[in-house]
Structure formats: C-alpha cells, structure tokens
Amino acid sequence: MKKIILSTISLALLMTFSAYGQGKLKSSKSHIKFYSHTVAEDIEANNYSSVSTIDTESGEVVFSVPMQGFEFEKSTMQKHFNQENFLDTKNHPKGKLVGRITNVDEIDFSKDGVYQANVEGKLSIKGESRSISEKGSITVKNGNIGVESKFNVTLADYGISFVKGKPSTNVAGEVEVTVIADYLAE
Amino acid sequence: MKKKKIIKLVLGVAIIGTLIGGGSAAYMFYRPHRDVQAAKTDYSLTNSEIVKEYLKDRQAADSKYLAADGDSKILEVTGTVNKISENYNDQKVILLKEDGDHAGVSATFTAETNHKVSYLEVGQMVTVKGVIRSGAAFDEDLGFYENVILEKSDLVAQK
Numbered sequence: 114m115k116k117i118i119l120s121t122i123s124l125a126l127l128m129t130f131s132a133y134g135q136g137k138l139k140s141s142k143s144h145i146k147f148y149s150h151t152v153a154e155d156i157e158a159n160n161y162s163s164v165s166t167i168d169t170e171s172g173e174v175v176f177s178v179p180m181q182g183f184e185f186e187k188s189t190m191q192k193h194f195n196q197e198n199f200l201d202t203k204n205h206p207k208g209k210l211v212g213r214i215t216n217v218d219e220i221d222f223s224k225d226g227v228y229q230a231n232v233e234g235k236l237s238i239k240g241e242s243r244s245i246s247e248k249g250s251i252t253v254k255n256g257n258i259g260v261e262s263k264f265n266v267t268l269a270d271y272g273i274s275f276v277k278g279k280p281s282t283n284v285a286g287e288v289e290v291t292v293i294a295d296y297l298a299e
Numbered sequence: 300m301k302k303k304k305i306i307k308l309v310l311g312v313a314i315i316g317t318l319i320g321g322g323s324a325a326y327m328f329y330r331p332h333r334d335v336q337a338a339k340t341d342y343s344l345t346n347s348e349i350v351k352e353y354l355k356d357r358q359a360a361d362s363k364y365l366a367a368d369g370d371s372k373i374l375e376v377t378g379t380v381n382k383i384s385e386n387y388n389d390q391k392v393i394l395l396k397e398d399g400d401h402a403g404v405s406a407t408f409t410a411e412t413n414h415k416v417s418y419l420e421v422g423q424m425v426t427v428k429g430v431i432r433s434g435a436a437f438d439e440d441l442g443f444y445e446n447v448i449l450e451k452s453d454l455v456a457q458k
Contacts, residue, residue, distance in 0.1 A: 159388070161386040162405075175438075177445060179432045179433035181369050181371060182448065187328070188330045189330050191332070197367060203362075204361075206361060206365060206434070
C-alpha cells in the first residue's frame, strides 16, 4: 500500500531519530500554514497540532490535521472559517492527506542530505477528496528527519467558493499552504 | 420651524446610524479571541472518560463538544502526565494518558502558561483546562489512535 505526500518545498526541519531510520516514522511536531492574498486583504492561519507518519520503505505519507486548530489573528475571521458555509469544521473536523513518495527509492533516510520528494495522493477537505501531485523536500541530518513543502490549494475544488459578499473579495480562490514537520522513529 | 426640526432629526438619526454601523464594524474587526481560561468550564471529566466517549460514538461526541464557529467546549480534564514536549510555536504540550487506554488527551499550553509545565513530571496526576479542537479516534491511514486535542491550556486545581 502506498500513500503519498505532497507539495512544493518551503522550509527545512530536522528531527532526532533513535533507530537506524527504517520503518514507520511519526511526527507530532508540525506547522501547517495557509496564506490567502487578495487586493482587499492578506489572510494567514497557523496550525501546530497535526499528526503525520512517513513509511521510509513504502514511501507512504499521511497527515491528519485538526481543522479547528487553525488560528487566525482576527477572531471574526476564525469564526467564519469554521462556519458551515466555509470549512464546516464541526462536521468535518479533520483535513487529511494520504499519499506516497513515488521516488522513495532515491531517498536514503540514513544518510545526511536534502532529497526532493515527489508525492502523489489524495487531499481531503470538507468531505471532498482530490488527487494531488506535488513536491516536497526531505532533509536528513544527524539522524534527524524533516519534511517541508509548499503548494497551492484551489478552494473551489473542495466545494468552497464565494459568489458575493466579503469572502468573495477578501479570500483568494487559490490558497498557499506551507507544511513543515519533524519525524521520530515509531 | 418644522423643516429645521426634521432636518435635525434626520441628521441625528444619520449620525447615530453611522456610529452604530462604524461601531459594529470596528467590533467585528477588532473583536478579541475568546479568553478560554476566563470562560466558564463546560465539562469536567477524566482523560479516560472522554477518550471512551469518543471511541464509543465519534459523531455524538463531536456534536456535543465541537462548536460550529470553532469556539468549542471548554474542558477540565484530569489524568496522568505521560509525555511532555514542545511544538513549533514554542508552546509546551503535555499528553495525559493512562496505561491501558487506547488514546489520551494532548494539551497545548500558551506563552503565558508555559512556565507551569516546567514544574510537571511524567507520572504526575494533573487537571488541565483548555478548549477542545478534535476528538479521539482510530485512524486507519495513520494506523494508530489519535488523541483528543486541547489548546490554550493551563493547569488548574485538581478536581
């Protein structure tokens, strides 16, 4: 079974790693940020509570994101984000990425270096699943393993769109997502 | 005379209307986030109890504990400290989990409450107050049980 991980590159992370580096790695230390830019307003939200795994042999990657964990500077914006007509987080409390690093054979998790990871899989938001194909980078240093990626998400693909009102002018149709995560051997 | 009075009235209403409109817009714009620690606790229970509740019926638990606008229920959870760590926002995170339970309750502290965690040791029993972000469940893709997640936490007197 192979799962996929995603997206383009952004930051680097490092983690400590007790075992040789094979098998399933788990991350409880991550930072997922999304950024929306429009002429009217720039919006940013941060989430530090996601959980993730990488299987260094199969290349399988999973991210589980608690949607209510996204913090916005403005309280009103955070409330709108959670509401039924936007992310409907009460009914869809988790965002998910399930994928596979297709070039996992090119990555040596036991050798220091920065490796490009090509990820294919499914991103699920608000009950909608979409195939994604993105790039990320995996940094191995002193037994630490870190992942970073940056990619875009088109909100309409997940049933999130605005025709009128403030959200239509203040929220971008495409949102930039940045992921960084540190992994430990299970 | 009448005309003047009418004009004054209309002007007065217009001014009041603008103040109210501007005031509510400003309120919306600058409204502060809910102060979790100052707010009333919705439920007091143990880590084992809430995990059990979630594993029994996830939808019912989400319905009970999560709010549509994200200002979900404020919980006071008692349990044994299983792990102490730190997240990418320099916030302390403690896991309250009992041996034998499938999952625990993970509580993230804040810049203001972080220092309370430095007095804690694994094995200690504590009560944490925070807002729930998501519940416990077995995740097939991850291959393990996810913990209940609390944020904006602080230690409170044990219940």
